[in-house]
Amino acid sequence: MTLRRSRLAVVASTSLVAAALALPLTASQSGAAPAAPAASAAPSGEAAAPRPTDSLTMPWQAKYEAERQVAVEKRLRNGGSGESQKIGKDTYGRVAQSGTDKIFVVLAEFGDTRHSAYPDGGTTEGQEPATTYDGPLHNEIPKPDRATDNSTLWQADYDRKHYRDMYFNRMRTFYEQQSSGEYSVDGDVTAWVKVPFNQARYGRNTCGDIVCNNTWFLIRDGLAQWTQDRLDAGQSMEQIQAYLKTFDQQDRYDFDEDGDFSEPDGYIDHFQVVHAGGDEADGDPTYGEDAIWSHRWYAQIEPLGTGPADGAQLGGVNVGEGGVSDASGANVQIPDNPTGVWVGDYTIQPENGGLSVFAHEFGHDLGLPDLYDTSGNTGGASNSVEFWSLMSQSRGTLPGDPGIGDRPQPFGAWEKFQLGWLDYDVARAGRSSTHVLRPGQSTSGSAANGLITILPDKEVVSQLGEPAADGGERFYYSTSGNDLDTRMTAAVDGGGELTATTRYDIEEGWDYAYLEASSDGGETFAGVPTSVSFEGEDASGLNPDGTGISGTTDGAWVDLTATLPADTDTIRFRYRTDSAFVLSGFAVDNVAVDGETVGTAEEGDTAFELDGFTTSTGTEVEEFLNAYIVDNRQYVGRDKQLKHLYNFPDLEKKPDTVEFFRYAPGALISYWDTSYTDNNVGDHPGSGQVLPVDAHPDFVHYADDTLARTRVNTADSAFGLRRIKAQTLSNAGREFTVPARRAQPVFDDTRPWWFDSDEHGVGTHPGFYQPGWFGVDVPQTGTTIRVVKVAKNGNMTVKVGRSS
Template identity: 30%
Template structure:
């Protein structure tokens, strides 16, 4: 049976997108593309904010302007987005089964899978705002062009060589971006049509709807008009090129790379600044960039496109001055990625992601702003790799349970390399604190989440009686009417003391919904209620009793907890289950038997090495520090709404520097989140520029004074230590370990050394002890040393040196070891020359050899010297050949000759000119043909 048929059955055939009969929805704003600086610019330019406004007034104005972007839009919008994810997930499951079989037959590796998409981009303007009379001036946007031509958008989206920037520079295209982040396995192709003129003025489409979270009123109508106009200019054969995918697997065959009658990818560009960047001259009437769907009639995907056999469903929409960042961000949604920004309904400092990910603020990285978007978070890379295969990420995985105190060393390449560029550390699932059982230790719990259909079932043999009542204690927090609990008797919902017979949202009957704590008579903070059902009609029968918990695709509470289930007959107890014993007769399908905790979800640490290479070059513009990023992924959360749950979210970076940068928002606070062996670069307002090379989960990374910028981490004894790090953060060696007890094995160490002349690379070989370790090296040269795990040192003299290493572990245990190192450097006679007039200073730069060196100088005028760095005055100007012979204690010799020309000193003219000028000649010795050698002998 096809997915479409299954959905129709599951949802009562009311509508492909659910029993809520959502036929249309206003278009929700995307908070991930907000440009605060440009919003303030336009508020001032339009006279809505005083140019001299205080910082507090500016922040209040920003909060008011961006309020529409908080939250996920109307309920209808949330349902549409979430149900699309449900369809995609089911289609993905079908495809995995099919692709596994196909790959087994063809032996094609995941990394060899290439994905090609075809995007139809359409340009549309308004009667009151033509694209070529857009009322913009060069200072209004960093992406200002005198002509926003079709060719400009073709370059922006599809060029394989970049496109011209506003100042003539070459900027990366969306095609190049997706090629880079996918390891050249994802091909973003297509074409641009337009410009077309909308039937209504701009405000008709972009005005905010106060009844629907101030979403854009009719953006979907604009999309329908624009696509219809574009399709009217295309032949059937050309149009068919834009339908090569079946992402929802409509025919249920598991093949997602085949036509399905729906345009695959539609990108709309309108003729205004986007509302997310201030809205330009339109202000609130501008369309906010987003990804969404056109309305769907019952049983259909989207709308039929007039004059064709094709349908329009999903789309993205961008502004006139869109940069690569906005386009790639919105297309990321088209690929199935969520926002990693805070989308909560409350004012927020922002999630702890900032510019580190395209799906948060990274869409605005680079100069001009948004022209060099940063890479994806490791959550997004893993998602894309799983869904599309190819080369989005090369991940190495460790299991926390398998780690020990000795640690595991990992070599990590930078995130945009083809080597191992991501390290995953799988953590044990967490248990979440929950309301204790009503009595005893255990209770039954429905679990929490979207798209649930969980059940607790048991068989009852009902006695012959005129009074049979099923009673139980329960508390619940359930999205009113959209989600619900039912008690089923052989699959039929039964009315009870706390049920509602029907509702306007769906066709479910006899449901329990809402919040038990809000009802009278509840016990405790959660409002334990005694609920009852009359089973007298089933006297003498055997019946299956089921408690079912069903949720839709968005929003919801913690669910339903039940305890002390009992059946009474004429006041006598016939059956009871207090959950204290795991009964074989109770079948749990999604429900769990639990205590004062509830099950957590999978969670991982994901490590990336980020620098200014590849797509991350734009991070330098915003002073984001290169180094090791430790991300925490917690699937107990489906979003990054840190204003609602500060310190917790789907994905975020662990900030290595917990010193706040003033009162700035999270985007600024996490600029120095990377762990590094090198100090930070200067940044305005940041007075703590030291480095941190050790992640230790026993430390506090919650940013207590700015909790939305921090993360609350599990205390598992996990540590990650940077051992080595290239200067440009292109590669690093890590030690991942688990803290051991204080009675661990004895700590011991030895030294390894690799020599090339006087250049020596040292490394420590450790066993026992408890990580992390600290290192103190002494290279045997006047107290010179290092605290790195694998240092390098260049010796200037041959000889035997005692190298000493002191290692200290996490429990302050120490071990000291040493190595006798013999260094042999070839003897090399070197010198440079300086001086004035006939007097010349010869500077000895010789190196190498053994023991004490002796020197023999021949100045080329019959004079000589045995001083290491002599001074010599020539008797006359001329050309002289100077030779130095150096001999070491083993009678090894090296010589070096140079030719120099000396001149008589210039006698200054003591007569002052009438102009009072002070000369202007070099007035000194001309030394020609001299070579200055940079080697210096260390002492």
């Protein structure tokens, strides 16, 4: 017998607060670093750089993201309106971004002072060394030779005016278009400020990862220098504080738990740094590993529990704070004028970054994940999202552009839904329905902007572990999920020493199991301290008397002991969870009082009354939301860029030269599977959080018979009524053909759309790219989605039905 239960969202993690407080200032976020550029793929496809994520978060932020996902899924299932969704008692998740957000941008260039921890010549194994160690100042990026380089963005003067136009004209327009007018940005950009140390102090990868938290000190030092510059210019501290507070309009993490995200919390809502010099993500040839990789993170210099007066206590940087830096070396005094306004969340981009990287990083700041494969631990696999989304391959271009990446690829329907910007229809598997969809990048019209077809919940079999060695074949189990209050109760004959065996994996400091005792026949209960009661911070307030059990036994069964009051006549085990971030829960067996067994979990032999608890052999079935999302991708609006996508034809001989190709328009059908939290097909081939179905899953090969990269193979992924023309591209200097394809108007999920092998057979494929990385393996629910008609204005009629 297996246990069946339902979840809205699952995030696997352990401690939040404790992990955040313990995070050292010399380590990176493990396994988390930004995306590698297209140019990092080897010309023959034999090797490629890993692509770990450029959206880094602190452990405590995972709680907020889990709540947001629960809220988004609840909104889809139940409907509703507004920017927040209630998901539990005093718990809300933000489901929509609306109005006008304020962004504060600091332009930072570097001095020449060396920090003793980052001397000249320091190079991490496997990283590209710098060729110089001074600066850089802004406007020092070498001008590219356009005879051999048509990919690098460059201009002679990157002044304040350039970035004001970048942010508050061009990026504002982009986000207004993507949100159909629901959302916009405003703000300010500082003049260039100069921090004392060279870039190595802030960018060198001494932690062994692509992004290390030495970058946090650029946030601190840049803000400290800007504050000092304002004071030197004659502004008062009160004037500076008043100015900074204009950028605090939001309570990003709802610290007062009232569901109102549109109120100040003492933190600048959206803070960005533009640093002098190039991007390590683009393989900066001058500063190598000392260059900073574009990313989003949280500058947790000050720990949780600190923060603005009368505001959220999330730590970070007190704007203007400084002090002595490198006391045993350069002994530099950073200006120290704390303003009381704080910064935590930030994004950082390079001086010559195109609008695409700015828009991509800001997408992270709004809560969107990377949709490319971030499995750097598997060697840098690649999935099929590619140019279909800004959150995968962000760099767009049109004919005549002086370089690539100054036009962001647009969001897909799933990303818009996550931000509350998708005007969508809902269909249900097993029911016939017809829908008219306007083009995904059309900003007006009465037709829907996307279609979400909700499927029967996905069932996933998971293992809790074996029963206790000294138990039977079953054990008592709390079940797992959000907002639980499950119980198991038994009568006992007086108090004494209670013993039991337990195994648990409970969200530390947020969710709890309890042993409770009653002396009035179960009318009232009080908590009983146990040998495994949690002694850490009670972050959720669910453990006021300190008797609760939280954390993990790391899969092992451990002994639990407790002393019951003498007049005890009833005992119970109880399990309580909050509204998000669920772990596997609490298991208990072999319960005895003074050596006398109270009850066992074996069938037909139990003295416990189960109210939400169950008995389990260790096998269970979990249920997850999953759906097909239809996005009408036509050459309309920003999707015109789908006709002019770049490819590096010969990275060895022409590393900075690109050629161009196109994606075929049509209905892009993606499979959204909430049992996954990433798109790492290198770890789980054919499966991920949200991946496009390939309407033409036959593989494209290079001239050497290795598989062409995913961005090429996914060019014909959309379903439609038109035949797709052939294209000729190059790889390692040799031409290959992307063949013509017949029109494919019908998606039927009982047919195969994903393959883990080709004519080379099952197993490792020659070359870098592997068959299982392309497309997605869909569930066989009997659902069909048919493209019926595409009008001249791009509007598409689709029918949802059942396979015959």
